[in-house]
């Protein structure tokens with residue numbers, strides 16, 4: 001398959017670069033495939049004529065989205081509509097990456113794909129609109145994931161390791177529950193999904209659940225690092241954007257579609273620690 005990936009400098013795009021090696025990959029730099037430019041999207045998609053487009057590009061800084069809602073709307077929603085139109089014209093499949101933050105977090109059991117959405121942040125609202133835009137392409141797959149990280153990129157794992165290396169005292173929230181998910185596991189699952197032509201909406205996270213504090217604790221234990229880590233509450237650590245208190249996603253629908261390549265989050269973390277380079 002010829003595969004076009006947006007957001008080439010991001011952490012998930014990097015995992016796709018490492019994992020989808022038996023496909024022809026095109027990852028234009030952001031200056032070439034700028035999601036804020038309708039013309040650039042149509043021009044790149046029509047010249048590449050991809051079998052599959054994986055839209056990894058997004059405005060992912062959840063707090064910054066609150067102060068820059070117009071940019072968030074453009075990158076996370078409007079641009080996805082432009083991609084959907086461009087994919088439709090080429091009969092390409094569009095894989096859109098979405099988020100657990102489309103839910104409000106008041107649930108008490110893992111969210112299924114057909115549970116009502118109710119985002120509580122600009123990021124969540126614009127990503128939900130992005131899902132609607134992606135669905136305008138006949139051949140589309142929307143994969144909601146959560147708490148993405150890997151050995152590379154700007155993410156919670158690297159933030160924790162850098163902070164501990166500087167000897168900083170860490171207070172990490174212990175009342176938000178979700179599923180840390182490695183980019184490499186998601187990339188492997190998306191590869192199978194693309195090869196098998198899955199369509200619709202799927203929840204694609206690592207299995208199990210924890211809190212951000214539980215995740216930090218597991219990182220330090222796995223790395224054998226003694227850190228000054230203590231739990232705090234969301235109220236202790238106010239941020240511009242609200243986050244769902246509970247955003248575990250139910251993967252049963254995805255598991256019924258084909259092979260399940262999403263490990264338990266603890267095994268996935270160990271894999272990142274043992275093998276920073278997955279290849």
Ligand SMILES: NC(=O)c1ccc[n+]([C@@H]2O[C@H](COP(=O)([O-])OP(=O)(O)OC[C@H]3O[C@@H](n4cnc5c(N)ncnc54)[C@H](OP(=O)(O)O)[C@@H]3O)[C@@H](O)[C@H]2O)c1
Pocket residue numbers: 006007008009010011012013030033034035036055056057058059060075097098099100127145146147148149153154
């Ligand atoms: N990270 C998470 O915890 C998480 C959780 C659930 C879902 N997701 C979704 O998963 C997908 C991949 O996220 P990620 O973690 O890989 O995020 P990431 O590392 O922030 O990658 C996103 C990339 O998009 C790029 N981008 C921003 N504006 C762009 C534009 N105008 N044109 C082209 N590219 C642009 C960013 O470049 P700059 O850095 O230069 O702006 C960045 O390289 C996103 O759709 C995200 O919403 C992420």
